[in-house]
Structure formats: C-alpha cells, structure tokens
Amino acid sequence: MSTNQDLFERSQRVIPGGVNSPVRAFRAVGGTPRFIKKGEGAYIIDAEGKRYIDYIGSWGPMILGHGHPAVLEAVLSAAREGFSFGAPTERELELAEEILKLVPSMEQVRLVSSGTEATMSAIRLARGATGRSKFIKFEGCYHGHTDALLVKAGSGLATFGNPTSAGVPAEVAQHTLVLEYNNVAQLEEAFALHGKELACVIIEPIAGNMNFVRASLPFMTKLRELCTQYGALLVFDEVMTGFRVALGSAQAHYAQLIPGFKPDMSVFGKVIGGGMPLAAFGASRDIMAHLAPLGGVYQAGTLSGNPVATACGLATLREIQKPGFFEALSAKTQKLVAGLKAVADANGVPFSVDSQGGMFGFFLMPELPQNYTTVMTTDKERFNRFFHGMLDARLPGTGAVRSRFVSAAHSDAHIETTLAAARVALR
Ligand SMILES: *Cc1c(COP(=O)(O)O)cnc(C)c1O
Secondary structure, three states: OOOHHHHHHHHHHHOHHHOOOHHHHOOOOOOOOOOEEEEEEOEEEEOOOOEEEOOOHHHOOOOOOEOOHHHHHHHHHHHHHOOOOOOOOHHHHHHHHHHHHHOOOOOEEEEEOOHHHHHHHHHHHHHHHHOOOEEEEEOOOOOOOOHHHOEEOOOOOOOOOEEOOOOOOHHHHOOEEEEOOOOHHHHHHHHHHHHHHEEEEEEOOEEHHHOOEEOOHHHHHHHHHHHHHHOOEEEEEEOOOOOOOOOOHHHHHHHHHOOOOOOOEEEEOHHHHEOEOOEEEEEOHHHHOOEOOOOOEOOOOOOOOOHHHHHHHHHHHHHHOOOOHHHHHHHHHHHHHHHHHHHHHHOOOOOEEEEEOOEEEEEOOOOOOOOHHHHOOOOHHHHHHHHHHHHHOOOOOOOOOOOEEOOOOOOHHHHHHHHHHHHHHHO
C-alpha cells in the first residue's frame, strides 16, 4: 500500500507541486496532503485507508455527501447513453429550466464547465452588453483564475489594479478596480469617479473565499443603488453560495432582507454540478441576447452542458428541493457552529462563527471580521495547530481563509464526534 507521503513524492515528479489545484497542496497549513481514494456519505477515505468526516465536500459541491444513490444512478445511466455529443440534448434544457425555476432573477442561463469559465464569460458579457470595459471587484473575493480577476488594488481609487499572478500583463489588470469589502464610503467614491465607465461590479455576496464574511445590508443596498444609478451590472458570483446557503441561493437571502432586491447577472458552479465539471451564468433575456449565436459576444465550449455532468447536476438539484432539506441542513450546521463556539468559550479561545444553510466559517478572533485586511490578522500559527489537531482526529476542514461545508449525509453523531475532537484540539 502506498502512503500519502509516497504518493505525494511520486506526484511531485510529474505534476507541479504534486497537485492540480494549489489549495490542495497543504502549503498554507503545512504537512502532507491526503490522497483520497473514495468518498462514502459524510466520509472520505485516504490511500492509507483512514476515514475522515469531510467538511470540505470538494470545496462545496458535495451537498448530498458522497455517492448519493439517486445521483449515482442518474450518472451511471447517463454514462451508458454516451459521454458527449457536441450537439444539444434534452437534459441540458431540463437543467436550465430547473435552475431558472429556483433563481427567478435570471430569464436565461448558459451552461459551461467551471466557475472560472462562468465568471470570465459573465464579465465579457457585461462588457459587451454595456459597451464599457472597467469593472469593480472586492479584495478577498475569488472569482476563478481569469487574467482580469487575478488583480489586487492599485495605489488609491484613481488608479486601477495590479496583477497578483506572474503572466498577467499589467494592461489586463488596468480595467479592474479593487475595493474593500463592506466599505460603503469607498464604494461611493469609486462610483463618483468611475461610475459611467463601469461595465459591472462582481461580488461574492457571502464571501466564502475569505472564510465567511457577509456583505452587510447597508453595503449591499448601496451597491444595488449605485449600479442601477450608473448603469453598471451587478454580478453575483454564487459559485460557492449557489444552492448551498439556501434553495434560492444567497440572492434569495438578500431579497428577504432588502425588498425587491435582485442582481443583474448570476454565476453558479460547485453545487449545480454535484461534483461534476459544470457551471453556469445567467441574466435577463435582454442581456443574454448579446451572446453568440444571437449577439456579438462570443462564448463557446466543446463539453458545455455535458450529458453526464448535467445528469449529476439535475439529480442533485432535485434532491435539495425535497421538503425540509434546507431546514435540516441549516439546523445541523447551526448545531455544529454553536457547539464549536461553546467549546472555544469554555477553553478561553477567542472565537467567532457564522453560517448560512450548509456553509459555515469560524475565526480564532473575538468578532467576525468585515473585510479581508481583518481576516488576514488571524493567528495563522494557532489556526494551523487547531487544523492539525482536528486532522489527526480525522476531521479535515479547510485553511484559515476558506469556508467549510456540512452535507445532508452528516448526522448528529458526526457532529458529536467533531465537537469531541474540538474539545481536545481547542484545549
Ligand atoms: C470556486 C469558485 C470559483 C471558481 O470556480 P472553479 O470551478 O474552481 O473554476 C469562482 N468563484 C467562486 C466564488 C468560487 O468559490
């Protein structure tokens, strides 16, 4: 039997850093990544045969846990009919109808294969539809690895961004304005300076890529107002939050709190594929009419709307619509976070937690941070000790700056086991 260490050493010879996506490399938390052989309900099992209760869920998609029978059956039966045709199928149309039924802010949707591809296409569409080039993103939000989105703030609001990755030309970053999350004054100032040149503003409504930071209501309300006033499109990147924080996604949550609220364009991924490569972006019929073959904004994909991936997504979306699904998922998640908070308090560890639906985050600090600068003040050394304490107890979570996920396969017993391990680790 190969150990995780053996596999990691072998892998590093043939794959840069031994991984096909950098967060898997354990660089932030230290140690050897676990090579996963199999998933089973709430568990993942590594190459050494160790079982872990999984709070990563493939970074979000596995909302039903691993190997859900109805989803597995749908995938197997679709695979028997063929893997890919390069022609339209009824199943992709069914998935589109299902998504639109759950997300009424969109009238049409296009399916793609990854979140990165979906946000990239959404930005191109926003630019094509408005005839403008510039856009705003917020520090700490991740929208995939498209060139124009791998950008950090320039010096001051008058200057646009700088690349955060080698290989991104400065010219490409010059249309991206990066602002602080939840900073209403800065948002107003930026719109006053550049509002008429902005194609769109892209935001993670609940930022899972800086652990768990909610856009405040005053901030979201002002953002919506300014976008409408200046004719910039509000793009909700719901790749992580979509069908995860609520059946109608984060936008349904904000619509409950801000009457009449809706984004102009939305991007989905992760849960809509149920673990298969599938993502989507959508908007009103008018905006979507700018896309090829109807309009001049080009966008395409050999595997877009793939028959096996759409079968997986469709079966997943059908399961999460069953009565009481989100109530049960939320209740379990809340039980877990309340339990963690109680354990931390009992041990005098500064701790703050938040959750929505099946997504949660916690910080080893007394109050929930509101922006990336504060998130980054977290005690990483202390976090990593906690992380490895939990990992030794077979409970992988994610690094200090990513959300965690509970699935329908997690039971009260799994949560009790987790809290028992947290009692030891936090002590
Ligand atoms: C994961 C993620 C993406 C990128 O999706 P990929 O499928 O990894 O390309 C984009 N936006 C958000 C909010 C994400 O969480």
